[in-house]
Amino acid sequence: MRPSLRGSSPTGTRRAFLARCAAGAPAVAAVGGGWLTGVVSGLSAEEVLPKHVTPETIRVVQKGLDYLASQQSDDGSWITGGGQVYPVAMTGLAGTALLAHGDTPTRGKYSKTVQGAVEFLVRCATETGLITGPGQDGGIPMHGHGFALMFLASVYGMITKEALRKQVQTTVRKAVTLTSQGQSGAGGWTYTPGTGDEGSVTVTQVQALRAAQNAGFLVPQAVIEEAVKYLDKCRTPEGGIQYSLSSPSGPRLPISAAAVATLYNAGQFDGPIATDCLKYVWDQFKANDGWSKGGGHDYYAHLYASQGFYMAGDAYWDEYFPKTREQLIAQQQPDGSWNGDGIGQVFGTSVAAIILQLPFKFLPVFQR
Template sequence: MSRHDPHGDWRSGAGLARRAFLKSCGAAPLAGAGLGLLGCGLGFGPLVARSLLADEKEVLPKHVTPEALRAVTKGLDYLAAQQADDGSWNTGGGQAYPVAMTGLAGTALLAHGNSPTRGKYSRNLQGAVEFLVRCTTPTGLITGPSQDSGQPMHGHGFALMFLASVYGMITKESLRRQVAETIRKAVTLTSQGQSGAGGWTYIPGGGDEGSVTVTQVQALRAAQNAGFLVPKAVIDESMNYLEKCRTPEGGIQYSLSAGGGPRLAISAAAVATLYNAGQFESPIATDCLKYVWGQFRANEGWNKGGGHAFYSHLYAAQGFYMAGDEYWDQYFPATRDQLIAMQGGDGSWNGDGIGQVYGTSIAVVILQLPYKYLPVFQR
């Protein structure tokens, strides 16, 4: 399979390929910065809001089994039951990261083919959107009173990615305008919060660290997919940052200043991010994929080394899926079966000691990747 960016050079903001796609579908840009994609197909499933489990007799994507579908349903039902009255989710594991967890859980529901107005979990999505809009600050940072335990940028990134992914499905005009303004301000905050080295850390402008950096880049990609302007220079500098963090092994170290060897979790996240930036054939993407693949092949269990197993799988799954069938056919069946075996009786997964909302959101995102419902996760 040819590995390319189906949306063209998203960093330029020109979006020529996307406009050609829209023209071929007979769709026109909606009011504001978003793009109207209803009815165009090609994997934009949430926009038609078809439920994955409407009929188990449907033709399933490759490697998706009825058992996997049932696991997804139980997981999503668990998430829906855990949502607070204000539309948020917390970790369920001690520390509170409501913005990050709401962005992750909302993304998991979107990956099922729901929208804020249609589908089994439409009310949950509507509540999540409204909560995150209320969390927008005058600076553009999406955060709550506790600032996600004083580390708001992870939550900001997950929230921005979710809001950008759901934006084109919002039909209530007043809310649509609010979300558009939230996304614009959030993109500006992320752009201005980039460090001089080209990365991001837990607070805006506070330095740089690999995991926060990849979260911001993926959020910016989702915003660009939704038709919002993302400065090319910001993405170029972030790619340069990852290049500077590359180790001789081919992976990515924790941060530019920290040095040291490669971190598997951050290296896996870097693969997905590099592909999001269209760098499928770049030397850094090739080397990083080789390193991550080698680590995953060397360890048969769920934990592939270095801790943060759910986080590692979240991004490695995206990277392997976008890399092509050579990787996906070997990775997904075993991972699918591991996740099914690890699921709790209440439908949840406890992820990395952070909590059940976190683990469950990641597990169902991975299990739903073959449905291609979210453009940011597509090949």
């Protein structure tokens, strides 16, 4: 049985806020299409912010997004900032963090930044449907392809410029076809299309396909079903997910956390795979209260675990988020960035901003 999915609703809090404004209550500072940047005297945070989101949370997110905007290249892309260059993957993630703030290509403080990200990724679309840059994102383009597809599918309905909307539509359709055709016989994906399978790439493809489906694009149901079967094949006796079908080396916590979010994206809320995997991840997180869970992929693990716990309901979210919120606030650098998993500031800042903004429910792919 799933825990209760009741929680704070941005729509509900906005209505309460507007009612108070109509009665003469003080206003709240807003940023364009984004949500709230602060609460002025006379209006409590609890009345306008989702559960567990504090005014300090808003401030650190704003500082983080300002950092991301400052790091965008002239061509609309981002690189990691840590010496490695994965422009398609980083642009997809950074763009998603900005969408999670409520900004669009035409509205909000970061509208031009979002627009630049869309235009860059559209230029990276190839004839095959693969979204990748000249350097093939370090030779492992499917990670970037998945993050880019998720971002473009999520932003598609927000684009008002007809020419760009058509470009994004074509890019997403071809990208969905590329992902579908690049699935391995076992049901997963790996770093290049059609060459094998492993867990971390598989989860990015399923989440990207879910975002495309949410946006109204046709996604073959058989592809999703085979991906779920693949994760089931990779399940270990502990309930977690191993790295790949051909590498039976025990469960990996980051991939297991990603699998929970992916299974929920696939609609597998109450199935034995999702239930066992959630229990494994939850037990591992409860056994270690610190930010680091071991293995050197903590930001990656939290990115997906946060989604899984949020979608699993308040019983998980109420225990997970306040502690994680404080850990992220403590880790933020003076310039507003987070350095994630040694990959760089763009990755870490994007992940931190996505986690802290989940309760605002701006992106369907992250919603309960």
